[in-house]
Amino acid sequence: MRILWIALLPIWLAAQEYEMTALMPQEYDLKALITNAHQNNPMIKATELNAQAKSKEMEASKSAFWPTLDIGGSYSRVTPNSLVNPGETTSGYVTMSMDLYDGGRKSAMVRAKKFEYRASLFEQEAFAKDLALKIIDHYYTIRKLQAILAALYGQSKELKAQLDRIRKFSAAGLATQEDIDKLVAVYEHNRYTIENTKLSLQTRLENLRLESGLPVDNLKNSIFKEPGNIIFEPYEQSKILQASANVLDENAKAVNAGYMPHITLQDNYSRSSFDDMASSPGLDSGSILLDHQNQASISVNMRLFDNGKMSKEKEALQYQKLALESKRQYRIDEQKMQFRLSKKNLQTIRAKLQSARSELTSAQSTYRAIVKKFENGLVDNIAYLDALNNQTLAKARYDETRYDYEIGKSIYYYYAGKDPKEFIE
Numbered sequence: 001m002r003i004l005w006i007a008l009l010p011i012w013l014a015a016q017e018y019e020m021t022a023l024m025p026q027e028y029d030l031k032a033l034i035t036n037a038h039q040n041n042p043m044i045k046a047t048e049l050n051a052q053a054k055s056k057e058m059e060a061s062k063s064a065f066w067p068t069l070d071i072g073g074s075y076s077r078v079t080p081n082s083l084v085n086p087g088e089t090t091s092g093y094v095t096m097s098m099d100l101y102d103g104g105r106k107s108a109m110v111r112a113k114k115f116e117y118r119a120s121l122f123e124q125e126a127f128a129k130d131l132a133l134k135i136i137d138h139y140y141t142i143r144k145l146q147a148i149l150a151a152l153y154g155q156s157k158e159l160k161a162q163l164d165r166i167r168k169f170s171a172a173g174l175a176t177q178e179d180i181d182k183l184v185a186v187y188e189h190n191r192y193t194i195e196n197t198k199l200s201l202q203t204r205l206e207n208l209r210l211e212s213g214l215p216v217d218n219l220k221n222s223i224f225k226e227p228g229n230i231i232f233e234p235y236e237q238s239k240i241l242q243a244s245a246n247v248l249d250e251n252a253k254a255v256n257a258g259y260m261p262h263i264t265l266q267d268n269y270s271r272s273s274f275d276d277m278a279s280s281p282g283l284d285s286g287s288i289l290l291d292h293q294n295q296a297s298i299s300v301n302m303r304l305f306d307n308g309k310m311s312k313e314k315e316a317l318q319y320q321k322l323a324l325e326s327k328r329q330y331r332i333d334e335q336k337m338q339f340r341l342s343k344k345n346l347q348t349i350r351a352k353l354q355s356a357r358s359e360l361t362s363a364q365s366t367y368r369a370i371v372k373k374f375e376n377g378l379v380d381n382i383a384y385l386d387a388l389n390n391q392t393l394a395k396a397r398y399d400e401t402r403y404d405y406e407i408g409k410s411i412y413y414y415y416a417g418k419d420p421k422e423f424i425e
Contacts, residue, residue: 031222089275135212163183
């Protein structure tokens with residue numbers, strides 16, 4: 001029994017360790033959240049599968065240059081039969097066919113499929129970046145809500161202490177019921193604000209868990225590098241439009257190839273057997289019917305007139321291409337505008353951060369002075385509550401601005417055409 005216990009002890013310890021780990025709050029930093037989302041998010045997997053589908057379509061278009069080989073067979077029964085038309089015929093055939101020249105249609109289709117595949121890769125990258133931005137927004141909004149909640153809890157604790165103090169003064173006849181009621185009203189409103197903030201926090205956490213695929217409970221601190229020497233480059237949206245325009249251009253070339261000669265080489269070999277053959281005195285019907293045959297042929301086909309049908313189809317595709325190129329230029333101009341604005345936004349938030357820091361320092365100093373006067377009866381509860389509220393708001397505003405600055409940096413990198421994940425410290 002002791003030997004069995006010794007053998008099972010490591011397994012039991014491992015199970016206990018796993019259970020303890022599962023019960024511990026799960027903490028993740030921003031890079032881990034984005035990395036896991038890129039690896040496991042179902043929508044990311046959908047874009048990967050779409051790219052794989054486009055890759056297979058590209059491979060299929062390349063196979064069109066190879067000869068085709070077909071086999072087939074047939075059985076027929078006719079009545080009445082004749083010398084040249086037996087009652088039963090069984091045949092099989094093998095056909096090999098190859099296009100010697102098609103005006104460049106297949107080549108154009110291969111290039112079109114390559115551009116479609118490239119566009120699908122850009123779509124995958126674009127979705128990954130958009131998902132990263134959503135996770136970044138959830139992450140720092142959660143940090144803001146946690147900071148607000150901490151400030152509200154601190155205010156609640158302070159209000160509770162002062163409420164207990166005022167009640168003691170009231171029992172001694174040194175404070176009125178009105179003073180107590182005012183503090184109770186503020187205390188209850190603060191409790192409601194806490195519950196409302198907790199709901200917003202839980203909503204953001206659930207969204208972050210959905211997007212990242214991780215059981216997030218707590219967040220580790222993560223910040224972005226300070227921007228410096230960032231060079232603008234078009235992001236994936238304009239690259240997708242350019243690739244799509246190239247697809248249309250190649251499709252137009254494929255349509256135009258319809259006016260070129262189409263040369264096809266074909267070889268067909270067949271074997272047949274016949275039963276229930278009609279007979280005639282002095283004539284063997286088997287010598288009339290061939291039981292095997294090989295036929296080689298080359299054919300040339302060329303469209304001479306279709307009232308401009310294919311020409312107009314080509315023009316339509318070219319106009320669509322020009323439309324996409326125009327959209328691409330607009331997207332680049334729009335991105336440049338957003339890049340400039342996001343840079344200006346960072347400057348604005350830096351100024352706001354400095355102001356919020358000064359405001360917090362001032363509010364904390366004022367609160368420390370007011371609370372001493374309030375406890376000594378030199379100011380009323382209105383002055384005290386104003387000082388407490390100003391300190392809470394200043395602390396929340398400062399933390400909110402700090403996290404807004406991190407979100408602003410991620411947006412700046414995004415509109416610079418970069419992957420924000422690469423700039424997380």
